[in-house]
C-alpha cells in the first residue's frame with residue numbers, strides 16, 4: 001500500500017498506543033517487520049505550549065522513518081499550528097486521532113467526539129488539509145455508540161475533504177475495547193471509499209491479518225495489543241523458525257529493546273518502561289509466568305527488573321528446549337552476557 005509517496009511496506013503495522021508505542025518499541029516493531037511507524041497520540045495544545053511530556057512523545061529515532069505522527073485535538077487553529085510543528089520535525093504523514101474513547105479526551109471534543117458532528121469536523125479537516133503538505137490520514141471508530149454507527153459517513157466526508165488514507169477500528173466509543181471488534185464495519189467503509197483503508201481490531205497474528213484483509217477488502221492491518229511482548233508478530237518467518245532459533249531471536253529482540261529503552265529515556269522513565277514491557281515479554285502459560293510477571297513488575301530498580309526477567313527467560317528457554325538444545329540456549333546466554 002502507498003499513502004501518496006509513503007510506502008507501507010507490508011500488510012501489518014504497529015497501532016499507536018499511548019504510553020506503550022514509544023520510540024524504542026516502535027523501532028523494535030519496525031525491525032521485526034512492522035510496515036510503517038505511527039507515533040502515540042500527541043495533544044495539539046500541549047505540543048504548542050511546549051509541554052515537556054508532549055515534546056517527548058513527539059520525539060522519534062531517525063531509523064523509524066517514515067513516521068506518521070498522530071495529533072489529538074478539536075480546534076482547527078491549534079491542530080494546524082501543531083501539524084506545522086510536526087512537519088518541521090520531519091513527520092512523513094500527519095494523522096488525526098478521531099477514535100480515542102477516553103472520557104477526559106472526548107469531553108473536550110477530541111478523539112472519537114470528532115465523529116459526532118460530521119459537518120463541524122469537516123471544517124477542521126478542511127483547515128488541516130490546507131496546512132498539511134505531507135500525506136494526511138485519520139484513524140476513526142465505528143461510531144459514537146450503537147445508535148450512531150456512522151463510520152461510513154465519516155469516511156466519505158474524510159475522502160471528500162482530501163484525507164488520503166484511513167484506519168478503522170470498528171468498535172464504537174461506548175464499547176471502548178470490550179466485546180469483539182465488528183469487522184463488517186471495516187468492509188462497509190472499504191466499499192464506500194476509494195482511498196486505502198487499514199483495518200484494526202483483535203488481530204493477534206499475521207494469519208488473522210490476512211483473514212481480515214480477505215473478509216473486509218482492507219489494504220492493510222494495524223495490530224495493537226497483539227504486539228505487546230510479541231513484536232515478532234510482524235515477522236512472516238518467525239513462526240517457521242525451529243525452536244532454538246525462535247528463542248535466540250526473542251533474546252536478540254528483547255536485549256535490543258532493553259538497550260533502546262535505557263538509551264532513550266532517563267533512568268526513572270526507563271525503569272517504568274522496563275517494568276511494563278518486560279512483564280509483557282513473560283509469556284502466559286509457561287511455568288512460573290505469573291510469579292515472574294509479578295517480580296518483573298515490582299522490581300525496585302532497572303537492574304532488579306532485568307534480573308527477574310532474564311531469570312524467567314533462561315528457565316523458560318531451557319524448559320522449552322530440552323537436552324542438548326537447552327545447552328545451546330545456555331551457550332547463547334553466556335555469549336550474550338559477555339557482550
Ligand SMILES: Cc1cc2nc3c(=O)[nH]c(=O)nc-3n(C[C@H](O)[C@H](O)[C@H](O)COP(=O)(O)O)c2cc1C
Nearest residue numbers: 015016017018040041139169201202203223224225
Ligand atoms: C493502552 C492503549 C493506548 C492506545 N492509544 C492510542 C493512541 O494514542 N492513538 C490511537 O489512535 N489509538 C490508540 N489506541 C487504540 C489502538 O490503536 C487500537 O485501535 C486498539 O487497541 C484496537 O486494536 P487491537 O485490538 O489490535 O489492540 C490505544 C489502545 C490501547 C490499548
